[in-house]
Amino acid sequence: MPAGVVPLPPPSAEEGFGSPRGISPGDHDGDGRVDLAFGLRGLVVGDSDLRPGATFQSFQGAAGFAAGPVVISEASPTRLASGDLDGDGRTDVAVAGEPVGGGEAGFLPPAFWVDYQGPEPDVRQVLGFDSVADIAVADANGDGRLDLLATRNVGGAPTLFIYRDHDPATGRLTGTPVSVALGVAGTGLRIAAGDVTGDGLADVVVALGGAAGAVLLVQDPAADGGFAAPVAIAIEGASSVAVGDLDGDGRLDVAVARGGAALPADRRRIAILRQDAGGRLARVASDLDALAPVVAVSIADLNGDGRADVLVQTRSPNAVVVFERR
Numbered sequence: 001m002p003a004g005v006v007p008l009p010p011p012s013a014e015e016g017f018g019s020p021r022g023i024s025p026g027d028h029d030g031d032g033r034v035d036l037a038f039g040l041r042g043l044v045v046g047d048s049d050l051r052p053g054a055t056f057q058s059f060q061g062a063a064g065f066a067a068g069p070v071v072i073s074e075a076s077p078t079r080l081a082s083g084d085l086d087g088d089g090r091t092d093v094a095v096a097g098e099p100v101g102g103g104e105a106g107f108l109p110p111a112f113w114v115d116y117q118g119p120e121p122d123v124r125q126v127l128g129f130d131s132v133a134d135i136a137v138a139d140a141n142g143d144g145r146l147d148l149l150a151t152r153n154v155g156g157a158p159t160l161f162i163y164r165d166h167d168p169a170t171g172r173l174t175g176t177p178v179s180v181a182l183g184v185a186g187t188g189l190r191i192a193a194g195d196v197t198g199d200g201l202a203d204v205v206v207a208l209g210g211a212a213g214a215v216l217l218v219q220d221p222a223a224d225g226g227f228a229a230p231v232a233i234a235i236e237g238a239s240s241v242a243v244g245d246l247d248g249d250g251r252l253d254v255a256v257a258r259g260g261a262a263l264p265a266d267r268r269r270i271a272i273l274r275q276d277a278g279g280r281l282a283r284v285a286s287d288l289d290a291l292a293p294v295v296a297v298s299i300a301d302l303n304g305d306g307r308a309d310v311l312v313q314t315r316s317p318n319a320v321v322v323f324e325r326r
């Protein structure tokens, strides 16, 4: 059973907030407690009044989450990722936006960007293109600096982009990615990154969306930033993935949300795969049940007890359901 629920703002035509689109935990204000960034998509109000939705941060204090989340961007977000991308010690937020309305509506950058948090707040760097499927933060090339990963269908070919070059003066990403053709078919392309094989190099887990499963891209130490051929993870309806050490053995494990539209009866389930001592992923016997339709899954130590928790963003209700490890 879930240990707790963090409510998110409900859909509101007046505010222009629609259904939830993504969460990212991180200590965004540097007080040592994990906060949440999340997105609510836009709404069409009436015949043609487009409301863009918004990206929020909700800060956790000593008494729990503050009642009022803070809007950090009035643009319809799809996915979020957190990490100190410029190496200044402050946790930054990467946001993938989506075009809403198009044409002369014009208020939404169909791109993705990084909000660098720091002494100069809201330093925003627009990195890329539209139609980003997902983003993730990890040290992809093992140089000790966090990098930004993004997935996108390029002419129907699922492709992973890795922004791993940092400006020497500012630490910010240079905006020039390397690209990796995934060689798999998929529409969802939600990703999580981390060393799930125990060799010290970050790997990438990709949920393919629809009724398909997921694949594991194991980083090939012989290829600079390259990956071995995808390995199938047989979890039908994999719609969102997260990486974190869920059992405290120092090895990263994987959580897979089963939210595929082809699996209506399974929309609430989160499968857990533990990394064993040999660096292999093995699914645990029972899934978690989020008790509501799942939008996204994430892993973070939300309650600060030193153990990673599973966070599940749900819709109906808009909320983050928390499974604490005991």
Ligand SMILES: [Ca+2]
Pocket: 026, 027, 028, 029, 030, 031, 032, 033, 034, 035, 059, 060
């Ligand atoms: Ca905090």
Ligand SMILES: [Ca+2]
Pocket: 083, 084, 085, 086, 087, 088, 089, 090, 091, 092, 116, 117, 118
């Ligand atoms: Ca930073």
Ligand SMILES: [Ca+2]
Pocket: 138, 139, 140, 141, 142, 143, 144, 145, 146, 147, 164
């Ligand atoms: Ca790096």
Ligand SMILES: [Ca+2]
Pocket: 244, 245, 246, 247, 248, 249, 250, 251, 252, 253, 274, 275
């Ligand atoms: Ca583990």
